Amino acid sequence: MEEDLVKIRREKWEKWKDAFGDKIALKFECENKIDQIVNDYSHKEKEFFDEKKIVVKTAGRIISLRKMGKLTFCHLSQIKSKIQILFEKNSVKEENYKNLSLLDIGDFIGIEGYLLKTRTGELTIAVENYKPLMKCLKPLPEKWHGLQDVEQRYRQRYLDLIINSESKERFLKRIKMVDAIREFMKKKDYLEVETPMLQPMAGGATAKPFKTHHNALDIDLFLRVAPELYLKRLIVGGFEKVFEINRNFRNEGIDTRHNPEFTMMEFYESYSSMDEMMKLTEELLCYVSKEVNGAAEISFNEQKISFNPPYKVVSLLMEARKFLNEKGIDENDLDDSQVREKLCDSYGLSKEKSKSRMKFLVEVFDTFVAPNLIEPTFVVDFPVEVSPLSRKKDDEVVYRFELYILGMEVANGFSELNDPDDQRERFLKQAKEKFEGDLEAMSYDEDYCLALEYGLPPTGGEGIGIDRLAMILTETDSIRDVLLFPLLKPEKEK
Numbered sequence: 001m002e003e004d005l006v007k008i009r010r011e012k013w014e015k016w017k018d019a020f021g022d023k024i025a026l027k028f029e030c031e032n033k034i035d036q037i038v039n040d041y042s043h044k045e046k047e048f049f050d051e052k053k054i055v056v057k058t059a060g061r062i063i064s065l066r067k068m069g070k071l072t073f074c075h076l077s078q079i080k081s082k083i084q085i086l087f088e089k090n091s092v093k094e095e096n097y098k099n100l101s102l103l104d105i106g107d108f109i110g111i112e113g114y115l116l117k118t119r120t121g122e123l124t125i126a127v128e129n130y131k132p133l134m135k136c137l138k139p140l141p142e143k144w145h146g147l148q149d150v151e152q153r154y155r156q157r158y159l160d161l162i163i164n165s166e167s168k169e170r171f172l173k174r175i176k177m178v179d180a181i182r183e184f185m186k187k188k189d190y191l192e193v194e195t196p197m198l199q200p201m202a203g204g205a206t207a208k209p210f211k212t213h214h215n216a217l218d219i220d221l222f223l224r225v226a227p228e229l230y231l232k233r234l235i236v237g238g239f240e241k242v243f244e245i246n247r248n249f250r251n252e253g254i255d256t257r258h259n260p261e262f263t264m265m266e267f268y269e270s271y272s273s274m275d276e277m278m279k280l281t282e283e284l285l286c287y288v289s290k291e292v293n294g295a296a297e298i299s300f301n302e303q304k305i306s307f308n309p310p311y312k313v314v315s316l317l318m319e320a321r322k323f324l325n326e327k328g329i330d331e332n333d334l335d336d337s338q339v340r341e342k343l344c345d346s347y348g349l350s351k352e353k354s355k356s357r358m359k360f361l362v363e364v365f366d367t368f369v370a371p372n373l374i375e376p377t378f379v380v381d382f383p384v385e386v387s388p389l390s391r392k393k394d395d396e397v398v399y400r401f402e403l404y405i406l407g408m409e410v411a412n413g414f415s416e417l418n419d420p421d422d423q424r425e426r427f428l429k430q431a432k433e434k435f436e437g438d439l440e441a442m443s444y445d446e447d448y449c450l451a452l453e454y455g456l457p458p459t460g461g462e463g464i465g466i467d468r469l470a471m472i473l474t475e476t477d478s479i480r481d482v483l484l485f486p487l488l489k490p491e492k493e494k
Contacts, residue, residue, distance in 0.1 A: 005139045012102045013135040019099045025133040028110035031057040034078040037115070038123065046117040056125060058083075059110040059133060061162070062103060072100050076111070076125075080172065084124040085111055091128060106136025106162075154486050167481075173292055174470040174482055178245065180291035181265060181466075184284050190241040190267060195230035197223060197247065201443040204228030206388070206430075207250040208439045210260075223249035226463065228389065229448045231268050232416060235459055236451045243267035245466065256478040257408060259486050263466035268416070272460035274399045277413040278378055281403060281462065282309035285376065285469075292473050300406060300475050303374060315381040317397065319369045320361040334360050358383035358396075373404035388426040388442055390414040403464075405472055413462030420452035 017023040037056055041049075060076035070089040075082050089097045103109065113127040141163055153160040153167070160167045182192065200219065202209035204226030212221050227244050234242050245265045252258055269276065286296045286307040297306045321331055333339045334357040343360075344351045349367055354360040362383060373379070382390070382400040390398035391414065399415035417423055427444040434441035470482040480486040 002139065006137060009104055009135060009137050009139070012104065013137065015102055016132055016135065019102055020132050022132075025110070025131060028059050028131060028133055029057065030059045030110065034058055034060055034076065034083050035081040037125075038081045038083060041115055042123045044117075046121070049114075049116045054115040055112070056115060057110070057112040058125070059108065061136075062105055062107050062109060063162075065103065065105050067100070072097075076109070079168070084118075084122050085113070086116075086118075086124050086126050087130070088126065091126060092130070096130070103132065104136060104139075106138075106140045108133040108136075151488070154480055154488055155491070157484055170474045170476060170482065171484060173474050177288055177292050177470055177473055178466065180288045181284065181464075182245065183291075184287050185243050185265075185267065188241070188280070190243045190269075191239055193231070193234060193239070193242050193244055194246070195224075195227040195234075195244060197249075199224050199230075201445055203442050203445050203448065204230075204389070205248075205250075206386070206440045206442060208252060210249050210251050225250050226264070227266050228461065228463070229445060231266055232456060232459065232461065233448070233451045235268050235270055236454055236456050240270040241268070254487065256480075257468065257471075259467065259479050259483055261487060262479075262483075264463050265466055266461065266463040268459055268461040270457045270459055273415040273458060274401055274413055274460055277460040277462045278311075278401055279309075281411055281413070281464070282307075282311055282376075284464075288469075289473060298473065298475070300472060301477075303406070305375060305405065305472070307376060311376040311378055311403070313378045313380060313401075314373075316365050316369075316379050317361055317381045317383070319379075320365040323364055323368050331357070331361075356385060358385055362386055370404055370409070371407040374406055377404045378402070379404060385429070387414070388430050389417050389423075391417045391419075392422070408468050408471075409465070410468050410472070411462055411464045413460065416456065416459040416461050418452060418456035418459060420449050423452055424449050 013023065037058065041054065058076070058078075060078045060082075062074050063077045063082060064073075064075040066073050072087040074085045074087070076085050087097060087100055110131045110133055111125060111127045112129045113125045116124055116126050118124055141159060153164070161171070186192070198212070198214070198221045200221060202222040202225050204224070205228065207225040209225050210223040212223065213219070214221050226248055227246065231242055231244060243265060244267075245263065247261055248264050249261055252260060254260065269280075286309065289296050289298060289307045296308045297304060299305070324331055329343065334343075337355075340354050340357075340360050341351055343349065344354055347364075347367070349360075349363050353363045365379075370379070379402045380400070381397045382402075383396065384390075384392060384398055387398040387400050390400040393399050401413050402409050403411035403413075417426070427442065427449065430442040431444040434443065467479050467482055470476070471479060474482060476482055
């Protein structure tokens with residue numbers, strides 16, 4: 001059936017050159033954006049257009065088409081808006097009106113005409129001249145029935161954007177969100193910088209990297225897991241406030257909250273600490289929510305989320321210990337690896353992530369406490385051994401926080417470790433863990449330690465997950481719905 005429709009469309013397209021002078025138009029001077037036309041004139045009364053002839057020249061994709069004798073109505077769409085257009089047999093040349101039969105839903109056309117309002121009050125362009133610009137050779141899916149397959153929406157995002165206005169609106173919101181973040185950071189005198197995507201060693205986060213090879217230099221490289229170590233080198237070099245919004249890559253599983261390629265914003269400020277980062281985060285999220293959704297309070301699946309400061313603060317270790325106490329588990333027993341293994345079996349915890357007492361407590365928190373943190377909540381008191389780049393508060397914990405919203409980690413910030421000797425010791429411990437099989441442990445980076453020897457001032461730093469924040473602000477349950485092109489397993493050839 002579709003093959004027959006494609007054949008008909010191609011036959012029409014072959015006739016375009018004789019009918020319109022071009023089979024494929026080179027360009028079209030689009031003087032008026034549909035969005036601007038709608039914003040400027042949709043509120044005007046019918047009499048306004050009767051008195052004034054407002055001429056416009058625009059272009060777009062035909063998304064509806066119906067013929068009624070001497071009248072043909074279409075809707076023309078651009079990225080943000082659509083507008084009705086009217087072809088009247090008496091207003092365009094007879095031959096041109098006849099050639100409307102060569103147009104289909106999905107075709108791009110340019111038009112010139114004047115504005116009016118129909119008897120039903122719909123803003124309309126009465127077409128005087130038109131020019132087909134490109135044929136849509138395959139029929140578009142029906143709006144309500146033709147693109148139900150979720151995976152097809154991801155694989156053919158262009159169709160999703162054409163058919164589903166909700167999807168298009170979601171991505172426009174994401175773009176607006178990123179613009180608002182940039183605007184906020186620049187108002188705070190942060191400098192936007194760029195750091196390497198290809199790095200000689202994977203550092204800045206505990207994660208499994210992607211590995212590649214550079215032929216000319218004959219060296220192995222890694223796609224970065226985080227830009228942190230390069231951004232802090234800039235702080236050493238005298239850039240007092242820096243931020244970067246860009247891609248990170250982690251060779252991990254895919255689910256509704258994880259994609260191997262994702263967007264982060266990381267930022268660092270000299271003479272600052274994690275307390276200032278937390279305050280800045282509250283201010284940033286409140287500002288961005290207002291810019292994107294018009295309010296600091298939003299609804300997500302009927303749950304009310306307020307970005308108004310101050311946010312709740314909880315202790316990771318206290319909450320994990322509280323959970324264990326409620327289950328009658330003595331924390332002192334956790335030093336025994338066999339006890340931890342049995343508890344992992346009983347509670348469905350990862351043995352790989354529970355190789356020490358402190359790591360076990362983190363796994364308990366991540367599994368049983370974090371999913372219940374719905375309102376914006378700062379989590380503090382992270383153990384030293386899971387925070388190799390954070391400054392020590394004491395022998396047990398560091399100056400570090402994570403921000404949770406709707407049970408998701410959205411941000412991670414520290415008072416940065418700036419003691420080169422301590423950093424070397426932490427890197428050595430990470431290297432030992434990597435040697436013992438921990439694929440997410442960091443590599444030893446002597447050049448970064450060398451940079452610290454030139455002096456990193458007291459510094460606060462943070463990373464914010466752009467994709468997860470977009471999920472929250474657009475009321476979206478899956479990260480794939482806020483990524484234009486999420487990673488998918490290739491389809492088998494038919």
